[in-house]
Amino acid sequence: MSKDIKIGVSIYSFTYFYDLKLMDLEDLLRTAHEMGYEGVEIVVAQMAPEYPNISDEWIAHFKELLDKYELHLVSWSAYIDMGLHPDRDLTDEEICEHTRRDLILAKKAGADLVRTQHAIKPKNFRAMLPFCKQLDMKLCIEMHAPHHPDVPVWKEYLEIMAEPESEGYLGVVPDFSIFQYAPHKQMIENYLRDGFREDKLNAVIELNKERLSAEEIIATDDFTDYEKNVIVDIVGHFQSPAKLEDLKKLIPYSPYIHGKFHFLDENCHNPCIPYEEIIPMVKELGFKGYIASEYEGWDEAAMEQLKRYVTLLNRLLED
């Protein structure tokens, strides 16, 4: 087992149980511990009841629970809620104010990392550096599908992260969704439920892998309007995933990784994100930190799926 890489879980993965009040925060943390996870990420806009005006009392309560279940707080996950006001976007100053608040709250809660979103904008991201240094906190932007390192704004972000003074403070949280090359099982089930004919959908998924354009795929058969819309969606989302080699551009600035997934089969294999290729590359590149599973199924299968994720990562991390 690689000692440099630890396995965490974003407790967002338990959304189904939390949202429907089947489990509370303590239940989720106890379950994460019992499944073998060592660290957790919290999406505070989801699970901090006083958000965004979070009290010291709630943070003390949260820290007690983390201690009780021997969990490290890997990431305090924040939002840039640009559309908060009905008539305008957040200003640059407001973006910085919101980010400062999250950095302070995260520090109090015992995290050393705030995950933010690419809406922060390059100039605001750079402007947070002195405060990150002052608090000894990392501020990391999540790179989520359909982004990859060659997206123009990401080129700017990566340049900022590469500046010597940014080291250890400004970084990236790659989300493995960037490598997803086909619709996941739940999407396929939804397409079929809504009328996409199964034989035609299977053909479309294969043609997408062969990188035919949406127009070219549509021209191969007689599709309904719904099926044509789905084809455009599939090509738009899954035809240009990040390349494995892109990890070389990301891992040097990554203290933390999101292990996004929607489905692992009985053999703990993900049919549309190539974990068996990604994890060895992550190891080879010398990543040190947590990979946190992020199950995005929003259903009760989360329990079994999150256990399978531990099995998958333990297997792939074995020396």
Place this chain on the structure above:
Amino acid sequence: MFFSAFAQWDIHMVVDAPIQNTQVEGISYGYEFKLHYPTYRGTYLSCIEELYFEVDGERVPDGMVEFHLNGKQFLLSELPGLFAEYWHITDDAVIRVVDYKGLEKGSVHSVKAHMQHRIPYTGYEGDYGVEISECTKELMVE
């Protein structure tokens, strides 16, 4: 939205709980039911762009609706300005309808909620993701 995954939360928006008749200082003035915010995280009330209700197929006049959350009573017309009121996903809002007659105990009513809400972290320069959530439930008066 056509491919929105958020839509799966819509069925939970009108909460499966009995309708209650409501009083102020012992005087009946309407009835109430509960509303759940239908995505995976909470939102600011300022992100609600449209919210209306139908009971037994008839639109409830917006001016007869009170929105109760965080221990406070809001008018529907106040929601767009409430950028500092957060609706947590485990805090159900209470919707009170001013109706002097109230509803008969034990009777069952169809309650429909319609909400258009902005997802504040999607899109830029005013081009935000906007969801339209609808939910109808048959609820009994307790």
